[in-house]
Each structure stands twice: as structure tokens, then as C-alpha cells.
Amino acid sequence: MHDLLLAPFGLGFMRRALAGCIALSVAAPPLGVFLVIRRMSLMSDVLQHGVLPGLAVGAAVAGLSVWAMGLGGVIAGLAVALLAGALARRTGAREDSQLAGVYLLALALGVVLVSAQRGIDLTHLLFGSVLAVDDTALFGMAGVATVTLLGLAVIWRPLILESLDPGFLAVTTGGGAIWHLGFMALVVLCVVAGFVALGTLMSVGLMMLPAIAARHWSNSVGGQARASVALALLASVIGLLVSYHLDVPAGPAIVLSAGGTWVLSLLAGPRESLLRSGEIG
Amino acid sequence: MIAPPPLRLEQVTLRHGGQVAVHDLSGSFEPGSLTALVGPNGAGKTTLLRALVGLHKLAAGHVDRGGLVPADIALLPQSSQLDRHFPITCADVVALGVAGRCGAFRPIATSVRTAAREALATVGLPDHADRPIAALSTGQFQRVLFARLILQDAPVLLLDEPFAAVDATTEDVLLGLIEAWHAEGRTIVTVLHDLDLVRAVFPDTLLLSGAPIAWGPTDRALSEANRRRAGLLRTRPVRLPRAAA
Numbered sequence: 001m002h003d004l005l006l007a008p009f010g011l012g013f014m015r016r017a018l019a020g021c022i023a024l025s026v027a028a029p030p031l032g033v034f035l036v037i038r039r040m041s042l043m044s045d046v047l048q049h050g051v052l053p054g055l056a057v058g059a060a061v062a063g064l065s066v067w068a069m070g071l072g073g074v075i076a077g078l079a080v081a082l083l084a085g086a087l088a089r090r091t092g093a094r095e096d097s098q099l100a101g102v103y104l105l106a107l108a109l110g111v112v113l114v115s116a117q118r119g120i121d122l123t124h125l126l127f128g129s130v131l132a133v134d135d136t137a138l139f140g141m142a143g144v145a146t147v148t149l150l151g152l153a154v155i156w157r158p159l160i161l162e163s164l165d166p167g168f169l170a171v172t173t174g175g176g177a178i179w180h181l182g183f184m185a186l187v188v189l190c191v192v193a194g195f196v197a198l199g200t201l202m203s204v205g206l207m208m209l210p211a212i213a214a215r216h217w218s219n220s221v222g223g224q225a226r227a228s229v230a231l232a233l234l235a236s237v238i239g240l241l242v243s244y245h246l247d248v249p250a251g252p253a254i255v256l257s258a259g260g261t262w263v264l265s266l267l268a269g270p271r272e273s274l275l276r277s278g279e280i281g
Numbered sequence: 282m283i284a285p286p287p288l289r290l291e292q293v294t295l296r297h298g299g300q301v302a303v304h305d306l307s308g309s310f311e312p313g314s315l316t317a318l319v320g321p322n323g324a325g326k327t328t329l330l331r332a333l334v335g336l337h338k339l340a341a342g343h344v345d346r347g348g349l350v351p352a353d354i355a356l357l358p359q360s361s362q363l364d365r366h367f368p369i370t371c372a373d374v375v376a377l378g379v380a381g382r383c384g385a386f387r388p389i390a391t392s393v394r395t396a397a398r399e400a401l402a403t404v405g406l407p408d409h410a411d412r413p414i415a416a417l418s419t420g421q422f423q424r425v426l427f428a429r430l431i432l433q434d435a436p437v438l439l440l441d442e443p444f445a446a447v448d449a450t451t452e453d454v455l456l457g458l459i460e461a462w463h464a465e466g467r468t469i470v471t472v473l474h475d476l477d478l479v480r481a482v483f484p485d486t487l488l489l490s491g492a493p494i495a496w497g498p499t500d501r502a503l504s505e506a507n508r509r510r511a512g513l514l515r516t517r518p519v520r521l522p523r524a525a526a
Contacts, residue, residue: 037364037367037368157380160369160377161377161380163364163367164363164364164367164369164374164377165358165363165364167331167336167356167358168356168358168377168380169380170336171334171335171336171351171352171354171355171356172351172352172380172433215368218368219368219413219415220368220369220370220373220413221368221369223368224368
């Protein structure tokens with residue numbers, strides 16, 4: 001039992017990965033809860049693909065440092081978020097088709113840019129590697145988590161109001177777009193922060209899956225945010241252990257664990273789950 | 282509540298989706314007036330309400346709000362525009378009515394929470410404070426939005442089809458609230474389609490059909506000639522095409 005659960009975290013790189021994942025688990029899932037209730041879940045897909053070209057350009061310009069690649073990723077993510085939103089508004093087309101177009105392009109462009117450079121392991125970039133979590137990456141994750149939690153606390157009420165009734169917010173307190181942009185910036189930060197440990201394609205999983213599962217645990221936004229954090233922490237620990245023992249990339253292992261919490265919540269969570277509502281059983 | 286000033290419109294033209302929705306509207310909503318906003322679908326009624334609170338840009342003309350800021354004007358949108366599946370309780374929705382005054386950051390006082398519960402009781406939902414809005418019927422949800430209007434305590438109220446898809450009992454409760462607000466001297470503009478109700482309750486009527494048709498005392502504004510010009514008279518019975526064999 002000790003060998004299975006505790007011994008792996010005796011290793012330095014596992015401890016750093018765990019600390020980083022705990023930081024992300026506290027910050028990212030509450031953002032995911034807002035993405036879900038704002039019906040913007042697809043936006044997370046767009047961002048995870050959208051940051052990839054930025055990471056590659058960052059690495060090309062300033063070398064393989066976490067800060068350079070992270071900064072490139074944040075800039076690319078913000079650009080993609082703004083572009084997708086603007087396209088949907090300007091053309092009047094359905095937003096989901098615009099988003100799909102943007103993220104397919106971004107992924108292809110990102111893979112081309114990354115492949116053109118030597119020294120970057122595409123698999124690690126896309127799916128993460130716990131071995132790569134150095135002190136710089138860890139400070140990055142902790143810093144982003146701190147900024148995200150503070151930022152979310154500041155925009156909490158307007159964000160709820162803007163999600164529920166945008167017209168009412170615009171009339172009573174004004175400035176709906178500012179809250180939305182601030183929120184999107186936090187989402188981009190969290191997606192980028194996860195790329196070292198979890199990989200760009202997987203870091204969104206830790207944001208979205210616990211958030212989707214959380215609706216089976218609470219019927220308030222605050223309650224769902226707390227539930228999503230708890231589920232993400234659980235998924236992080238289980239995923240890192242699976243990654244260690246089975247020698248698979250950390251990102252997919254953690255996301256599969258998060259998926260497990262979702263399936264269990266969907267089946268037997270206290271609210272609107274299949275068992276409770278009598279759909280099965 | 283501060284006393285409402287008149288809301289003056291000067292040659293207001295509004296566009297919606299590239300089309301002129303309201304053309305060259307001038308006049309004023311007097312302090313304490315209770316006006317029905319009547320017209321066929323697509324006549325620009327919703328666009329006009331949104332323009333009055335500053336949510337819709339004027340294509341031409343000028344709106345004089347007499348020193349009121351948009352937060353002093355409460356707009357009740359058509360309820361279909363709200364996300365009814367949002368995970369939030371009735372009491373919280375009602376308490377958000379004070380968001381205009383306490384802003385994004387100041388805490389919501391206990392007195393506000395008490396007021397929210399009282400407002401829910403006033404609209405006939407005393408036991409619903411802690412229930413999620415997803416569990417409400419259309420009529421109950423409309424009552425919750427009226428409770429939020431009570432907390433907003435605005436001198437001017439703009440109500441967009443408040444009785445659409447609600448039952449007769451709910452309509453009675455909400456109409457009672459509108460009459461009580463009218464008695465307090467608030468300025469109220471309500472979009473309605475039920476002309477019998479307009480004649481029974483609303484002293485003034487603005488009849489719109491793209492261009493303004495009439496604005497004044499209800500019985501004159503809703504004369505047969507005006508209703509014909511607005512396209513509100515039924516013309517002929519509809520004959521259905523025969524189903525293909």
C-alpha cells in the first residue's frame with residue numbers, strides 16, 4: 001500500500017508535479033464551471049489548440065524556456081479567443097462553426113511550427129511530462145493559480161450576472177465585455193500554465209471534466225466550483241500515480257482519472273445522476 | 282426611490298438588423314404615467330425599450346432621460362432571453378436586483394436578503410427562496426423577475442411582454458404590482474398585445490408600427506382607424522391549403 005500510494009511522491013520530480021497539479025486543480029476547474037454554465041465548453045477546445053502555435057513561436061524566438069513558450073502561448077491563446085469571438089459577431093455565423101474552423105487551423109499550424117524546430121518533443125508538448133516540471137514551471141503554475149483565484153474572486157458577481165442575464169448587467173452596472181474578456185484571459189492563463197506537466201491537449205481536461213462532473217454535486221455556482229476543485233484534486237493524485245506506475249504520460253493519465261470522476265458523478269452523483277433520477281436501475 | 286423626470290424622445294429613429302425598426306418618434310413619457318406600448322410583431326417595441334435604457338444605439342434623434350442614469354431605469358426583458366437553467370436560487374436572482382447600487386464588489390447586506398424574501402412573498406412565492414430557478418414554471422419565473430424589480434426600486438420601469446405565456450392568476454398578481462407601482466408615482470411602459478387589458482388598465486398608449494401611429498390617451502390611440510393603420514385589425518379568415526395526397 002505504501003509503495004503504491006506514498007512512495008512515488010518521495011521522489012522530487014513527483015512531488016513537484018503533484019504541487020503543480022494541486023495548484024492547477026484549485027484554480028482551473030472553477031473557470032471550467034463558468035465555461036459550462038455559459039455554454040462555452042467548446043471554447044476550451046479552441047484554446048487548447050490555439051496556444052500551440054504560440055508555444056512554438058516562443059520557443060523559436062527565445063529558446064526552450066518555460067517563460068518564453070508560456071508567453072507565446074498566452075499571446076496566441078488571447079488572439080484566438082478574440083478572433084473567434086469577433087468572427088462570430090461580425091459574420092453573424094453560428095459561433096460553433098467559427099470555433100471549429102479556428103482550432104483546426106491552429107492545431108495544424110502549431111504542429112507544423114513545432115516539427116520545424118529541433119529540440120522540441122511534440123509528444124511531451126501535446127501530452128505533458130512530469131519529468132519536465134522544474135522549479136520554473138512549478139512557480140509558473142503556482143503564480144497562475146494565485147492570479148486566477150484572485151481574479152475570479154474580483155469578477156465573480158459580474159460574471160454570474162453576465163452569464164445569467166447579460167442585458168441586466170449592461171443596464172445596471174455596465175461593461176459586460178470587460179468581465180467577459182477578463183474571464184477569457186484567466187482561462188488562457190490556466191490552459192497555458194498546464195502545458196509542461198499535462199501537455200497543451202490535456203491541460204483543458206483538468207479544467208473541464210471536473211467542472212462537467214460538478215453539476216451532479218451542487219445546484220449553486222459556488223457549490224459546483226468547490227466540488228470541481230475536490231474532484232480535480234482527486235484526479236490529479238490518482239492520475240500521477242497511474243502515470244508513475246504504468247509509465248504513461250501524466251496528461252492523459254490525469255485526464256482519464258478526471259473522466260472517471262465524471263462517469264461516477266454522472267452515474268451516482270447526488271444530483272441529476274442517472275441512478276438518482278431513475279433512468280437506470 | 283427618486284422622483285422620475287419625464288423621458289423625452291426627439292425624432293428618434295432606430296435600426297435593427299439593417300432595417301428601420303422605429304422611424305421619427307417624438308414625444309415624452311410623463312412622470313408617473315402608465316403607458317401601454319402596442320403594435321404588431323416587428324414594430325420595434327423591444328428595440329425602443331432597449332434604446333430607452335441605452336442598450337440600443339440611436340440611428341438618429343435624441344433621448345433625454347432627465348438626468349437619470351441607465352441604472353435608474355429597470356428593464357424587464359422577454360423571459361426567453363434569460364438562461365433558465367443557470368444554477369442559482371430564486372432569492373439570489375432577486376437579491377441581484379441591488380447590483381446596480383452595490384456594484385460588483387460590495388457585499389450584499391443581510392437587509393437585502395430579507396428584502397429578497399419579502400419580495401418573493403409579495404409575488405406569491407413565499408416558499409421558493411432557496412429553490413433553484415430551473416425548477417420554476419414560466420409563470421413562477423416571471424414572478425421572480427418581478428420580485429427583482431421590487432428590489433431594483435427604479436423610478437422608471439420598462440416591461441417587455443410581462444404577461445406572455447403566464448396563466449391568469451399570475452397575470453392578476455403581476456398586474457396588481459404594476460398598479461401599485463403606478464400609485465407610487467413611478468413611470469411605467471409596458472409592451473402588451475391584449476388590447477382589452479390595455480383599455481381596462483392603461484391610461485396611455487403608444488401605438489407603433491415602424492412609424493409611430495398614435496401616442497396619447499388609450500381610447501383615442503386605439504381607435505379603429507389607428508388600429509387599421511397599424512395593421513392590428515383582423516382582415517379575413519385564413520384558409521388552409523389542402524394537404525398533398
